[in-house]
Amino acid sequence: GQNIDQPTEMxxxxxxxxxxxxxxxxxxxxxxxxxxQHAGEAPTFLSYNVLDGLEEKGRFSSFLSRSKGYSYLLxxxxxxxxxxxxxxxxxxxxSGGSARQLTFGSxxxxxxxx
Amino acid sequence: ETGxxxxxxxxxxxxxxxxxLKCEQHLGHxxxxxxxxxxxxxxxxMFVYSLExxxxxxxxxxxxxxxxxxxxxxxxxxxxxxxxxSALYLCASSQGLGDNEKLFFGSxxxxxxx
Numbered sequence: 001g002q003n004i005d006q007p008t009e010m011x012x013x014x015x016x017x018x019x020x021x022x023x024x025x026x027x028x029x030x031x032x033x034x035x036x037q038h039a040g041e042a043p044t045f046l047s048y049n050v051l052d053g054l055e056e057k058g059r060f061s062s063f064l065s066r067s068k069g070y071s072y073l074l075x076x077x078x079x080x081x082x083x084x085x086x087x088x089x090x091x092x093x094x095s096g097g098s099a100r101q102l103t104f105g106s107x108x109x110x111x112x113x114x
Numbered sequence: 115e116t117g118x119x120x121x122x123x124x125x126x127x128x129x130x131x132x133x134x135l136k137c138e139q140h141l142g143h144x145x146x147x148x149x150x151x152x153x154x155x156x157x158x159x160m161f162v163y164s165l166e167x168x169x170x171x172x173x174x175x176x177x178x179x180x181x182x183x184x185x186x187x188x189x190x191x192x193x194x195x196x197x198x199x200s201a202l203y204l205c206a207s208s209q210g211l212g213d214n215e216k217l218f219f220g221s222x223x224x225x226x227x228x
Contacts, residue, residue, distance in 0.1 A: 004156070008154075030213050031213050031214060033216065035217075035219075040221070041221055042118065042204070042218075042219035042220055042221045042222065043157075043204070043217075043219045044219070045216040045217070045218070048214055048216060050213070050214065087157070089157075091213055102159070102217075103156070104156040104157040105156055106154060106155060106156050107156070
């Protein structure tokens with residue numbers, strides 16, 4: 001099995017930078033995803049990391065350290081529209097079956113204040 | 115708009131009712147999924163279909179019955195549900211079942227069982 005931990009809630013100010021952490025425990029790690037979900041809407045893909053390091057995509061960056069079982073999502077120049085839940089999800093080969101491998105965390109609810 | 119459409123958006127049903135949730139994807143994908151999202155809990159994988167064949171049935175009670183008539187449509191038939199089944203039911207699709215495949219989600223059906 002696996003355990004994925006991320007903070008339940010975070011608050012930040014418009015224009016600031018926020019880092020959302022995700023730690024995981026798995027015996028067959030095979031990739032980590034971040035999704036964004038606005039209230040009442042579909043989760044949407046943000047990033048995918050399978051190798052160590054930082055992946056940058058505009059205002060959003062995602063970092064992975066496989067040896068530490070750790071990832072973070074970095075949001076720069078925060079905007080009000082970034083208020084949403086951010087979901088960390090891990091692929092684990094040891095779970096068996098291709099689709100069963102993707103396991104989600106409970107999500108981090110980010111509130112951006114003016 | 116993610117290319118995955120779910121209907122209805124909201125559903126209230128009694129424990130003796132029979133209802134169906136519908137999902138349609140317009141992305142030409144080969145895999146479709148049902149997830150359950152309860153408040154403050156991680157997304158739970160329920161079923162996966164690949165090329166219209168069920169490839170995962172994640173220990174879901176028989177009161178939930180999926181149907182995939184073709185690669186673009188997925189249904190979840192509901193009967194004799196329990197109040198604890200109240201949740202957001204999300205449909206998703208992906209091109210295939212590869213490790214780096216990202217999921218495209220619908221906006222979900224918010225189900226309330228009375």
